[in-house]
Amino acid sequence: MTTHTTTRDQGAMQTKAERWWDGPWPWLIYLVFYAVPWLWAWPTAWQLAASVAGFAVFLPTYFISHRLSGNRLLVAAAVMLLIGVVLAPVGGGWTVFPIYAASEAGRVSPPRRAIIAIALVAGVTIATGMAWHQPPFWWLTGVMIVVATGGATISRTAFYARTRALLASQEEVRRLAGTAERERITRDLHDVVGRTLTLAALKADLAAKLAARDPVRAQAEMRAVAEVARAGLAEVRAALAGQNGSSLIYEIAASREALGAAGIDAHLTGGEAAIPGDAGAVLAMTLREAVTNVIRHAEASACAIELALDGRLARLVVTDDGIGRSFREGLGLAGMRQRLTAAGGSLSIVADAPGTRLIATVPA
The missing domain is CATH 3.30.565.10 (Histidine kinase-like ATPase, C-terminal domain)
Incomplete structure (x- = not known):
């Protein structure tokens, strides 16, 4: 019954807006099980009043806990558990509140803390049922769901954490790959342009020296300059395309x-x-x-x-x-x-x- 904000990798790892079915609302359906015992025995006025008071405390705590983490989340889970303990003698299906408490406690990090918290919730639920001398079937089912729901929440929380870590690592790989590609292009362009311009400048200087006394050879050197420039342009294009490798x-x-x-x-x-x-x-x-x-x-x-x-x-x-x-x-x-x-x-x-x-x- 835990709730999480879904994420999607869009290059910048931006968090996606939460949809209503990912939020706390759908899980409120489990509260109807609180009224199951009243199908056989209609509650008295004080039982109804006590239950309404318990729900009045539970609902804001539940919605607030959806935004909490760490010790604050444990406090919210403890409040939910306390509501169930207080309503245990009222006659309703009070174990739904420990189930919500275990679900929220399962989101605590690290998982070891979550396991301890869920074990405490289960222990308090057992102690409460036995203290009020309720039939084991009455509260044992709730304890089993507490353990199952808490374990499922721990597993799902770990899965989301691994997913976020994977997306972050993929983003880091893309960033490093982009950096490596830019460095490669920089190296290749430096080598290509440096040698091409150096050779072109040398031949152009030589052509200038030969222009007066040997025009034919000067023209040959200038044609060589043009050839060097064309070859350099081809090498620059190859470097940008990642195909440079003489x-x-x-x-x-x-x-x-x-x-x-x-x-x-x-x-x-x-x-x-x-x-x-x-x-x-x-x-x-x-x-x-x-x-x-x-x-x-x-x-x-x-x-x-x-x-x-x-x-x-x-x-x-x-x-x-x-x-x-x-x-x-x-x-x-x-x-x-x-x-x-x-x-x-x-x-x-x-x-x-x-x-x-x-x-x-x-x-x-």
Whole structure:
């Protein structure tokens, strides 16, 4: 006979307005059992008066208890139980009031407190029936319903609590998934846009230098700028769609081209073909950001790229001979760490003048 407000997950976990059939009204039907004994013996005037007084106290207590919790709810349940005890000698079906008391007590948290409260209600009901020397059938049925109703309320309350917890956890999962997706897009866009704009700027500067003395080559460089821009746009679209993931072979070729455009000698050691595709995709994005940092910050003349497969680990080492500050703590470095950590790998950087050495590993 407990009442609860129904909830529905609408993204923000907003509580739904209570409908009348979820409220306290339907359960009042059980009060008719109070008058069952009067079908055999019509009550006297004082019995009717006492019963009306009991109902006058019970009804507001019952409706108020619907909004209570904790110790206040236990007090309301105790008042309902007391009404039944007082009306026990009146001749009506007084055990309906302990049943309501057990039902409300079943909503108390934690369940252990509810069980103790229901046991007390049952004990008081038994003691009252025996104290007035009533036939066991008269009050034993009420005790059985007290236990059954209280247990059902505890079960239903626990079910609603688990449901609310599940909805809250689902909302948290959605929130974390959204955060992770935003972080992924940020990392991918940073890597894509950074390398694309860096390469486009290098080729545009080169075209400007060649415009006067070698117009044909300057035009070729500008066409290359346009090609880089188109390729970058395609990669941005792929990143937003969650499809960004360049192959290691492609990224090595693009890195050599970018380093060459910046006037930096590129040296490759090891074979990329031996590294599995999943590990290679992670290292490819790491290589992209590492080479971009070398071009933009290192002021290097040479850059060595080393690939190796050591047992179950794929390793990428990028070394430059620059000023030793090519890998500054920022969004790019944070993106590297997050991507490698998510794949079960690691990142270490040694930045000494001259030169910087980056070591990235990922399970193969």
